[in-house]
Amino acid sequence: MTAAQPLPDPTTAAEEPAAATPEAPQREALYFALRNPKLIVGLSIVLLFLLVGLVVPPLLEHGPNERYAPPLLPPSGEHWFGTTQFGQDLFTQFAYGIRATFLVGLLGGGIAAVIGMTIGFVAGYKGGWVDEVLNMLTNVVLVLPTLAVLFIIAAYVDSYSVTTQSFFIGMTSWPWAARAVRSQALSLSSRDFVDLARLSGVRTWKIIVRDIAPNMSSYLFMTFILLFGGAVLAAAGLDFVGLGPSDGMSLGLIMHQAVKWGALQLGVWWWFVPPGLGITAIVGAMYIMNVGLDEVFNPKLREM
Amino acid sequence: MTLEVSDLQVYYRTLRGDVRALDGPTFGLADGEIMGLAGESGSGKSTLSKSLIRLDGRMRYIGGSVTLDGDEVPIWDDQAMNEFRYKRISLIPQYAMSAMNPTRKIGKMIAELLESRGVRFRDTRDELHRRLELVGLQRDVLDRYPLELSGGMKQRTVMVISTLLNPSLLIADEVTSALDVSTQRAVAETLVEFRDRRFVKSMIVVTHDISLVYQIADTIMVMYAGRLAEKASAKTIIEMPKHPYTKMLLDSLPEVGVKYEDKRLSGIPGSPPGLLKPPQGCRFRDRCPLADKQCLEQPPFVEVERDHHVACWKAE
Amino acid sequence: MLKFDRVTKVYKVGAFGGGSFTAVREASFEVRPGEVVSLIGESGSGKSTLGKMALRIASVSSGTITCDGTDVSTLRGHRRLKEYYRKVQGVFQDPFSSYNPVFKADRVFAMIRSEYHPGVSDAEWRDKVADALKVVRLDPDQVLGKYPHQLSGGQLQRMLLARALLLDIDYLVADEVISMLDASTRIDVLNLLADLKARGMGILFVTHDLALGNYISDQTVILHRGEIVERGVTSKVFADPRHPYTKKLFASVPQFHKKWDEVEAELRAREAADTSSQPYHLAEGQAVPSELVEVTEGHYVQPFHPRAAV
Numbered sequence: 001m002t003a004a005q006p007l008p009d010p011t012t013a014a015e016e017p018a019a020a021t022p023e024a025p026q027r028e029a030l031y032f033a034l035r036n037p038k039l040i041v042g043l044s045i046v047l048l049f050l051l052v053g054l055v056v057p058p059l060l061e062h063g064p065n066e067r068y069a070p071p072l073l074p075p076s077g078e079h080w081f082g083t084t085q086f087g088q089d090l091f092t093q094f095a096y097g098i099r100a101t102f103l104v105g106l107l108g109g110g111i112a113a114v115i116g117m118t119i120g121f122v123a124g125y126k127g128g129w130v131d132e133v134l135n136m137l138t139n140v141v142l143v144l145p146t147l148a149v150l151f152i153i154a155a156y157v158d159s160y161s162v163t164t165q166s167f168f169i170g171m172t173s174w175p176w177a178a179r180a181v182r183s184q185a186l187s188l189s190s191r192d193f194v195d196l197a198r199l200s201g202v203r204t205w206k207i208i209v210r211d212i213a214p215n216m217s218s219y220l221f222m223t224f225i226l227l228f229g230g231a232v233l234a235a236a237g238l239d240f241v242g243l244g245p246s247d248g249m250s251l252g253l254i255m256h257q258a259v260k261w262g263a264l265q266l267g268v269w270w271w272f273v274p275p276g277l278g279i280t281a282i283v284g285a286m287y288i289m290n291v292g293l294d295e296v297f298n299p300k301l302r303e304m
Numbered sequence: 305m306t307l308e309v310s311d312l313q314v315y316y317r318t319l320r321g322d323v324r325a326l327d328g329p330t331f332g333l334a335d336g337e338i339m340g341l342a343g344e345s346g347s348g349k350s351t352l353s354k355s356l357i358r359l360d361g362r363m364r365y366i367g368g369s370v371t372l373d374g375d376e377v378p379i380w381d382d383q384a385m386n387e388f389r390y391k392r393i394s395l396i397p398q399y400a401m402s403a404m405n406p407t408r409k410i411g412k413m414i415a416e417l418l419e420s421r422g423v424r425f426r427d428t429r430d431e432l433h434r435r436l437e438l439v440g441l442q443r444d445v446l447d448r449y450p451l452e453l454s455g456g457m458k459q460r461t462v463m464v465i466s467t468l469l470n471p472s473l474l475i476a477d478e479v480t481s482a483l484d485v486s487t488q489r490a491v492a493e494t495l496v497e498f499r500d501r502r503f504v505k506s507m508i509v510v511t512h513d514i515s516l517v518y519q520i521a522d523t524i525m526v527m528y529a530g531r532l533a534e535k536a537s538a539k540t541i542i543e544m545p546k547h548p549y550t551k552m553l554l555d556s557l558p559e560v561g562v563k564y565e566d567k568r569l570s571g572i573p574g575s576p577p578g579l580l581k582p583p584q585g586c587r588f589r590d591r592c593p594l595a596d597k598q599c600l601e602q603p604p605f606v607e608v609e610r611d612h613h614v615a616c617w618k619a620e
Numbered sequence: 621m622l623k624f625d626r627v628t629k630v631y632k633v634g635a636f637g638g639g640s641f642t643a644v645r646e647a648s649f650e651v652r653p654g655e656v657v658s659l660i661g662e663s664g665s666g667k668s669t670l671g672k673m674a675l676r677i678a679s680v681s682s683g684t685i686t687c688d689g690t691d692v693s694t695l696r697g698h699r700r701l702k703e704y705y706r707k708v709q710g711v712f713q714d715p716f717s718s719y720n721p722v723f724k725a726d727r728v729f730a731m732i733r734s735e736y737h738p739g740v741s742d743a744e745w746r747d748k749v750a751d752a753l754k755v756v757r758l759d760p761d762q763v764l765g766k767y768p769h770q771l772s773g774g775q776l777q778r779m780l781l782a783r784a785l786l787l788d789i790d791y792l793v794a795d796e797v798i799s800m801l802d803a804s805t806r807i808d809v810l811n812l813l814a815d816l817k818a819r820g821m822g823i824l825f826v827t828h829d830l831a832l833g834n835y836i837s838d839q840t841v842i843l844h845r846g847e848i849v850e851r852g853v854t855s856k857v858f859a860d861p862r863h864p865y866t867k868k869l870f871a872s873v874p875q876f877h878k879k880w881d882e883v884e885a886e887l888r889a890r891e892a893a894d895t896s897s898q899p900y901h902l903a904e905g906q907a908v909p910s911e912l913v914e915v916t917e918g919h920y921v922q923p924f925h926p927r928a929a930v
Contacts (some may be wrong), residue, residue, distance in 0.1 A: 047842035056672070071786055130822075191717050192712045192713075192714060192717040192718040193717065193718055193719055195675075195677050195710075195712070196712075196728065197731065198677065199675060199677075199705055199709055199710060199721075200705070200728075200731040200732055200735055200736075201705055201735040201736065202735060203698060206646060211720055213719070214722045214723075215720065215721070215722055217722075228783075250705045306682060344802040344803055345802055345806060389903070395805060406875040417765055462757045483874055484662040484663055485662060485828065485830070485872045486662065486868055486869065486871060488872065488874075489871075489874070489880060492874075493880075502782060512802075512803060513874070514803075514876075515831075515874040515876050516875065517875045519879055519880055525767040542876055542877070543783070543877075548746040550712055552804070553803060553804055554876075556804050556806070556807040556833055557807070557831075557876070558807065558810065558831045558834070558835040558876075559801060559831050559875060560830055560831045560834050560858065560874050560875055561834065561858070561875075562831075562835060562853075563834065563835060563836075564811070564814045564835050564852075568811065569807045569810075569811070569835075570807060570808070570811070571804045571805050571806070571808040572804040572805075574828045575774075575805075619688070
């Protein structure tokens with residue numbers, strides 16, 4: 001009787017010593033995560049902005065709406081981003097504005113992500129009538145003219161906070177995520193390893209969380225990034241036309257005021273360029289992060 | 305027609321170096337010969353068939369020559385190969401039947417293909433109809449979408465298209481693998497008919513299923529790890545193989561009529577070597593029960609009997 | 621005994637589920653412990669559907685599947701299904717699809733451990749795994765701790781068999797388990813299945829390859845478009861096929877020492893010799909009944925019209 005002793009394959013990369021337990025993938029993922037340039041650069045940029053938004057405002061002397069400086073000063077040593085028509089320091093406004101931007105992105109994007117992913121997973125995995133009912137729900141919310149609804153709500157309500165704005169944006173932007181997650185979950189659910197998990201007596205929710213979701217982890221993160229970006233842009237849109245939250249400062253609001261007070265015609269570039277670049281940088285950095293994350297999570301891409 | 309392949313070396317570029325997928329096969333094909341090219345995964349058979357027509361951009365031509373009807377085939381030059389492809393050498397790639405554009409009617413697709421080769425569809429239409437009927441398809445197939453045809457019908461359509469311009473050499477890469485048993489026979493016999501009617505002069509049928517190729521091929525060539533192991537007439541390979549790999553491979557194949565209780569078959573232990581840094585000498589050395597120090601030197605592919613070539617020091 | 625009794629599977633197709641498609645119709649056969657039953661058919665024959673129904677991955681439209689007396693086709697509830705899976709497991713065709721690519725291959729063992737043997741100590745589990753791997757002739761150092769893409773198809777399939785052994789099952793559904801492996805490794809896995817049979821496991825071997833069926837099976841079932849056309853003791857079915865479809869299959873299988881023409885000539889000669897009217901021949905216009913007719917002891921065939929084309 002011949003024993004089947006497979007020879008070591010010389011084309012395989014050297015192995016890290018890892019235990020044969022399921023905790024090991026997380027540790028390995030961390031190892032690779034720390035060595036991926038795209039992930040590190042993207043994450044650094046995002047963290048930098050986050051840091052600015054969190055740490056800087058308490059350190060500043062003046063508030064974002066305080067009119068204390070000479071108007072329309074270009075960037076200088078004292079006013080890093082210059083000043084507005086009303087003598088407000090733009091860097092102060094920028095720092096405070098980042099807070100609102102992150103809040104809307106995280107909260108609005110987060111709510112949309114949670115709702116959309118839950119519905120997407122359940123519809124994709126279960127199929128049948130569950131899928132049909134959820135699809136109908138998704139389609140109904142999808143065809144609602146969200147921006148119009150948001151405009152109407154904003155116009156009727158006297159004042160509302162950034163949190164409320166995030167909530168509304170989250171509740172109206174999840175259908176896209178639900179559809180995207182559903183189609184991926186559907187195709188993954190037909191794979192043999194899902195059947196094998198069923199045959200191993202694993203419960204439905206565990207299969208979704210432990211088997212299906214990790215296979216789409218970069219996809220889920222990408223979905224969240226797009227929802228984050230979408231929320232930021234929707235909020236900026238609302239703020240830009242003057243229908244944003246009545247309290248606080250946001251990057252979109254800065255741009256709104258810049259256009260309202262003729263910064264474009266006056267050539268006051270320091271008023272509208274930094275906030276625009278800020279939004280672009282945050283969302284762009286998150287995209288780069290995602291590409292890096294895909295390489296970290298997918299062992300096959302790693303060996304390249 | 306004659307085909308001479310001499311010391312062909314084709315490697316694949318990868319990030320970690322060159323994979324020596326094809327390392328020096330030398331053989332000839334006579335007029336009217338159907339040669340079965342057999343081997344397992346990683347043997348180099350698909351690389352050989354694709355390199356004869358230069359289809360894969362990742363392949364790097366290293367050396368050797370291919371001569372068809374006395375003309376040197378420029379397999380290192382993508383542009384120059386355009387003259388040969390489809391007109392003189394034609395390939396039916398693996399998965400060809402799944403590669404048809406699902407949004408195009410078949411007739412339209414053929415017309416576009418011919419135009420791209422500089423041939424007017426109108427000129428070949430009659431011949432096309434004749435051949436479709438020959439393989440058992442109605443001419444209204446041209447008005448259908450690929451989705452409407454069964455696997456066997458699609459494969460036969462692809463075969464007709466590939467041979468429409470009467471190439472000297474046809475290479476059929478795993479054309480029966482995805483088909484049902486009953487259709488496999490029909491498709492295989494169609495290949496033979498193409499040769500008998502001189503639509504193509506000679507054929508190389510690439511497959512992993514030796515029993516199938518035994519049914520239709522005149523000769524069989526066995527490849528292992530990028531090199532040739534043995535070539536002889538189909539009957540000789542099946543009944544009197546000389547290379548240890550061929551012998552062990554044939555011994556591992558269950559056949560109708562053989563039962564486990566009567567004759568226990570066994571596989572070949574181990575697995576083929578990685579071709580990034582292949583072992584020195586004979587590549588089958590690590591798995592061969594007859595191997596010894598002599599095998600550290602690559603055995604030449606020589607004719608040990610009339611029309612029977614083997615690459616093994618131990619072949620008797 | 622794993623018994624299939626008039627099992628039928630109907631799928632709803634078309635927009636809003638208006639149409640229906642019968643994948644399997646009234647299939648009846650048995651798998652006994654220590655026996656291999658080959659389920660042979662081409663694509664669209666319903667063989668994989670039967671395997672999936674046995675594993676309760678697909679539901680049964682009508683008919684029953686009983687495992688040692690218990691009706692499993694209507695089992696409800698997670699707990700009862702889990703108990704069933706202690707007795708019956710499956711291995712599928714594509715080894716690389718059966719493993720979750722983001723995890724290491726041996727996670728399939730860990731899943732069994734956490735669901736079925738939660739209290740077992742690390743050392744004890746390690747021994748159990750090593751024993752199971754030894755039966756399937758794999759070296760633990762070679763296969764543990766590796767990702768699926770670092771292992772070969774043959775190793776992956778064997779690991780799935782080892783996984784089934786960890787549960788100490790009675791019946792195995794092997795669905796085209798070797799068709800995606802290389803020729804030289806196929807036979808090793810096939811021999812392994814024969815060893816498992818010798819240990820007392822009942823195996824439902826689903827395949828399209830007649831030669832494989834012949835090699836290890838005791839009983840053969842031939843499926844055509846969802847219906848069983850012939851079944852019985854393997855040696856009888858292979859030596860003396862009666863149904864026209866079975867004969868067509870045999871005529872098309874490429875063999876090593878006979879060309880197609882020879883095989884066909886043999887079959888036709890036998891047919892010409894047998895001109896008598898058989899109990900399974902139908903007259904013109906008679907409908908095909910669902911019960912198979914006995915040819916000889918242990919060999920059954922579905923009645924057919926002698927002159928109809930297959």
